[in-house]
Amino acid sequence: MFKNYDTIFDFFNKRVMTEGQKLSVFSTMHKFVSKFFTSKKLQQVMEYTMVFLGTSPYEAPALYNLMSHMDFNQGVFYPQGGFYELIRALSNIAEKNGAVLRTNSPVEKIIVRDGKAVGVRLEGGEVIDADLVISNADMWFTETQLLDIPQQTHKEKYWQKRTMAPSAFIMYLGVSEKLPSLIHHNLLFSEDWRKNFDDIYKDPRLPDEPSLYVCAPSVTDPSVAPEGKENLFVLVPIASGLEISDAEKDAYADRVLALMETEMNLPGLREKIEYKRIYTVADFGIDYNAFKGSALGLAHTLRQTAIFRPKNKSKKVENLFYVGAGTNPGIGTQICLISAELAYKRVHGITSAEPMTSL
Numbered sequence: 079m080f081k082n083y084d085t086i087f088d089f090f091n092k093r094v095m096t097e098g099q100k101l102s103v104f105s106t107m108h109k110f111v112s113k114f115f116t117s118k119k120l121q122q123v124m125e126y127t128m129v130f131l132g133t134s135p136y137e138a139p140a141l142y143n144l145m146s147h148m149d150f151n152q153g154v155f156y157p158q159g160g161f162y163e164l165i166r167a168l169s170n171i172a173e174k175n176g177a178v179l180r181t182n183s184p185v186e187k188i189i190v191r192d193g194k195a196v197g198v199r200l201e202g203g204e205v206i207d208a209d210l211v212i213s214n215a216d217m218w219f220t221e222t223q224l225l226d227i228p229q230q231t232h233k234e235k236y237w238q239k240r241t242m243a244p245s246a247f248i249m250y251l252g253v254s255e256k257l258p259s260l261i262h263h264n265l266l267f268s269e270d271w272r273k274n275f276d277d278i279y280k281d282p283r284l285p286d287e288p289s290l291y292v293c294a295p296s297v298t299d300p301s302v303a304p305e306g307k308e309n310l311f312v313l314v315p316i317a318s319g320l321e322i323s324d325a326e327k328d329a330y331a332d333r334v335l336a337l338m339e340t341e342m343n344l345p346g347l348r349e350k351i352e353y354k355r356i357y358t359v360a361d362f363g364i365d366y367n368a369f370k371g372s373a374l375g376l377a378h379t380l381r382q383t384a385i386f387r388p389k390n391k392s393k394k395v396e397n398l399f400y401v402g403a404g405t406n407p408g409i410g411t412q413i414c415l416i417s418a419e420l421a422y423k424r425v426h427g428i429t430s431a432e433p434m435t436s437l
């Protein structure tokens with residue numbers, strides 16, 4: 079996780095080849111989980127994390143059971159005040175260390191001179207000179223939209239062949255009263271698990287029988303909703319690239335809410351909604367320049383993992399680096415923070431596999 083891979087030998091080292099065998103890299107997650115759990119519901123609990131890495135438990139290497147180790151043995155954390163508090167904390171640290179942060183300043187071009195990145199041009203024309211450029215934008219976007227074709231390490235054709243992690247049908251809801259049947263994290267699994275995954279990965283469509291993740295942060299954090307009310311985030315994983323009309327969105331929202339009423343013991347939920355915002359595939363594309371409107375980016379299939387994932391340094395442009403979910407180690411907030419360490423190590427030529435905190 080904390081090492082930049084340059085060759086296959088950087089990954090398949092002695093430790094991975096010996097201790098790594100215990101992770102059953104060559105079995106599928108579903109087969110591995112089935113060895114320990116016969117109950118279908120428990121299998122679903124152990125396999126649900128896979129949705130967010132962009133492949134199904136029937137295809138994913140058993141290696142990714144590591145995620146369940148993190149969930150169940152190490153625990154899930156929530157920043158009090160909501161996720162934005164994490165962003166606030168990071169920007170405080172950056173500013174304390176002399177960084178100048180400029181938000182709402184979209185970059186429209188990475189400026190390359192004599193094969194070297196020398197700055198960026200913002201929308202509106204302002205040019206910012208730089209000794210080096212590190213792009214955190216979606217990697218497809220950085221490569222194909224911010225660079226000219228000869229400067230692209232991975233061209234459009236490469237991206238068209240990639241597997242993308244799912245997008246999401248999200249509802250942000252403000253509810254007029256407390257909902258005692260909910261806890262902070264709630265999962266509802268569809269009965270036909272395999273079909274649900276097929277609706278996301280094989281035959282992309284709005285799932286007939288969706289699985290839902292419902293987050294009710296106001297259950298544990300009173301600062302995120304007015305007193306006596308509830309703040310809900312409802313997420314249905316759906317295929318990236320899906321085109322959904324406004325009428326379809328409204329109809330699907332109603333269907334998901336009806337499902338929550340009956341299956342999550344929330345009678346009359348629809349009448350209690352004071353605020354509703356739907357956020358889905360096209361929004362991820364418009365707001366975040368996300369390829370195919372994926373919520374998460376490049377999927378973690380075996381062939382898009384570790385040495386097979388795009389590297390964090392351009393092959394074509396000197397002094398151009400990448401950070402974030404599209405490069406190593408991959409998807410997830412903590413994982414993306416590790417990718418920042420990897421970018422730092424790359425820039426400074428640090429080859430150690432230890433986390434920066436221990437160097």
Ligand SMILES: Cc1cc2nc3c(=O)[nH]c(=O)nc-3n(C[C@H](O)[C@H](O)[C@H](O)COP(=O)(O)OP(=O)(O)OC[C@H]3O[C@@H](n4cnc5c(N)ncnc54)[C@H](O)[C@@H]3O)c2cc1C
Pocket residue numbers: 183184185186214215216219246248313365366367373374401402403404408409410411412413414
């Ligand atoms: C709904 C949802 C729930 C999630 N829940 C979790 C969770 O519970 N735990 C977890 O670990 N992970 C979670 N994730 C995944 C995690 O959020 C992502 O993997 C991670 O945030 C990706 O980080 P990033 O830095 O690669 O990209 P981003 O966080 O998307 O940052 C990229 C930034 O680049 C900006 N940008 C794009 N184009 C330009 C441009 N031209 N100029 C300037 N800036 C630009 C974007 O506006 C954006 O701010 C979730 C993701 C989603 C969508």
